Amino acid sequence: MGAILQGLAIGAPIASGIFQARAFELETKAVASAARFNAAIGLEEAQIEAARQRRIARRTLATGRVAVGASGVTFEGSPLAFAMDQAAELERNAVNVEIAGRNTAALDLARATNVRSAGRRRSGAALLSGLTESAFRGRALRIGRG
Amino acid sequence: MPRIPRVIASAASLGRRAQAVDLGFDQGAQAQARAIDEVGEAANALFEADEDALVSKGIQGASTELNDLRIAVGENPDIDAREGQFADGQREILSRHRETISTVRFQNSFDDRMFAISERTRLGVKEGVTRSRLDQIRANTLTSVAGLTTLAGEADSDDLRQEYLTQIDTALGGAVSSGALTATDRAQAEIRRDAELAAAQEVRDSQAVADDLEAQFPGDLAAQTKAARSQFSGSMEDLVVARLKDRNGIAVTAQRQARQAKFESVVNLALGGDYTRVEALKADLDVGQLSTVLGILDDKDRGKGPQADSEEYWDFYNGLSNPATAEEFRQKDLNLLAGKITPKQMSQLRDLQLEVDLLDVFPKKVDEALSIIKLDPSSTKKSKDKREQRQLFRRNVQAAKELAVQQKGSPLTGPEMDELLDVGITDHNKREGKFLGIFGPPQAPRFTIGPGEGVTAAARRASDGISADQWQQTIAELEASGNEDPTEAEIRQAYADLVSEGFEFR
Numbered sequence: 001m002g003a004i005l006q007g008l009a010i011g012a013p014i015a016s017g018i019f020q021a022r023a024f025e026l027e028t029k030a031v032a033s034a035a036r037f038n039a040a041i042g043l044e045e046a047q048i049e050a051a052r053q054r055r056i057a058r059r060t061l062a063t064g065r066v067a068v069g070a071s072g073v074t075f076e077g078s079p080l081a082f083a084m085d086q087a088a089e090l091e092r093n094a095v096n097v098e099i100a101g102r103n104t105a106a107l108d109l110a111r112a113t114n115v116r117s118a119g120r121r122r123s124g125a126a127l128l129s130g131l132t133e134s135a136f137r138g139r140a141l142r143i144g145r146g
Numbered sequence: 147m148p149r150i151p152r153v154i155a156s157a158a159s160l161g162r163r164a165q166a167v168d169l170g171f172d173q174g175a176q177a178q179a180r181a182i183d184e185v186g187e188a189a190n191a192l193f194e195a196d197e198d199a200l201v202s203k204g205i206q207g208a209s210t211e212l213n214d215l216r217i218a219v220g221e222n223p224d225i226d227a228r229e230g231q232f233a234d235g236q237r238e239i240l241s242r243h244r245e246t247i248s249t250v251r252f253q254n255s256f257d258d259r260m261f262a263i264s265e266r267t268r269l270g271v272k273e274g275v276t277r278s279r280l281d282q283i284r285a286n287t288l289t290s291v292a293g294l295t296t297l298a299g300e301a302d303s304d305d306l307r308q309e310y311l312t313q314i315d316t317a318l319g320g321a322v323s324s325g326a327l328t329a330t331d332r333a334q335a336e337i338r339r340d341a342e343l344a345a346a347q348e349v350r351d352s353q354a355v356a357d358d359l360e361a362q363f364p365g366d367l368a369a370q371t372k373a374a375r376s377q378f379s380g381s382m383e384d385l386v387v388a389r390l391k392d393r394n395g396i397a398v399t400a401q402r403q404a405r406q407a408k409f410e411s412v413v414n415l416a417l418g419g420d421y422t423r424v425e426a427l428k429a430d431l432d433v434g435q436l437s438t439v440l441g442i443l444d445d446k447d448r449g450k451g452p453q454a455d456s457e458e459y460w461d462f463y464n465g466l467s468n469p470a471t472a473e474e475f476r477q478k479d480l481n482l483l484a485g486k487i488t489p490k491q492m493s494q495l496r497d498l499q500l501e502v503d504l505l506d507v508f509p510k511k512v513d514e515a516l517s518i519i520k521l522d523p524s525s526t527k528k529s530k531d532k533r534e535q536r537q538l539f540r541r542n543v544q545a546a547k548e549l550a551v552q553q554k555g556s557p558l559t560g561p562e563m564d565e566l567l568d569v570g571i572t573d574h575n576k577r578e579g580k581f582l583g584i585f586g587p588p589q590a591p592r593f594t595i596g597p598g599e600g601v602t603a604a605a606r607r608a609s610d611g612i613s614a615d616q617w618q619q620t621i622a623e624l625e626a627s628g629n630e631d632p633t634e635a636e637i638r639q640a641y642a643d644l645v646s647e648g649f650e651f652r
Contacts, residue, residue, distance in 0.1 A: 141190075
């Protein structure tokens, strides 16, 4: 009985370390996959939003040109400059949306990479911790004749 | 003009963001790891508790055994060996109990916890050794003081006595300084010493007084004791009177023995040779003895001799055999029957008187010895042969006892009498071969009695450390050198010569 208890006491930290490492590996893979998935979705959402922003811009500029034509004012000089400024601002909105989407995706991808390497380190640490604990207990409970 | 509503899509949403748990993250694996960890912790705790229990059990067992060992070692009479004996036993006990614990950590715990206990026990042994040594010193000191006190009491001169007293003081002082004796012990020893010295002084004084009284009233015990009682009282009176009686008894006995020896020789002469009445008158016998001798001579002249079945013999014999009158007949002078009974009858009656006398000293032991050799004194069978054997045995025992008392200088104790009777029984069985083997194998004798050697002579020889074989070889050597009938003294001297010459005895 004593020998069984002694074996369990010494062997359990190693087994626990192995299971812990396995758990960290699974978590790492899941977190990395989620990050990659979120990056792809974020990028696509940004492109769709940028397209929608551009459609809104085209409609806004067309409405402006109609209003200017109906007033009898020719579309030259100041009205043209105003319309050009408006078009530039609207395009900037769309581009910003695209940039935001790309940045978010890039961060997600980076996170996926970092999580993988952090996961490997945590797994290694768990194994090492289990071994250390087992070694400590093994020394404390070692069979002795002297 | 009606306005056609313009539609623009709302902001696109492609669904919620993914989480780790959506893509294979397993909480169960971590739970498994924790569970295994907990199992390990529990096993560790149980194992430690188990080992801790073994440590406690080992400490209890080792402590009990160490205590038993301490007691056993304390009974070893060799004080110097006690500490070594305890150290060996302690090592063995601790090692044996330590081995019941499997892990080094708990073995170390056992060592730590046992250290104080075993050290305390070891110190107990050491203390016991010290106490025993002090006791030994105490005993030696008191013994030496007792011996020195005796010597001081017997010292011939005051200077010598003072020297002994100084040595006593030195011994007592040293013992008190070393702690072997307390001041109370010393005081008690000094009181005993003073009492013994006073008693010894009283004995010396009583001797001097007895000498003076004997000089004043030579040969008159009544006058001597009367003077002693008038001059002294208490223990001094008792000592002086006892001494006077002892001396008088010795003198009277010697006189009586001398008179009797002379009478016996005259009777023998009268019975056997050409002894005349004139010679009998000149022999300085007392009236009764002279009358007996003259009667013998008259009978010779008339051609009559002692009768084998004379009335006087049987009167005396019956008187000694009857317990009611035995004491009275024991006191009577047998020599007065000389001429009226045969010499053999005279010898028998003398033995019977001695037999009665012997009953006073270890009577039961002598009777037991007689029973062993089939000479039971209470036997109703009348056998002349047995009676003679019984008398012979008693006479030999008596002779050996007197020799032993003389050598020892004091009466024999029960065990000493047993030893003497053993020798007597062996001697009897040797001479009376018909009794051998009847009562099982004979006991190994205390010493061997050689052929033709009496128990008394054998006892004397054995007390000198000479074996029967050596004695016989010495006799053979003497015979070879021409001495056919050597005396005991000659054999003894020849033995000493042979030993000094390096003679190799068988």
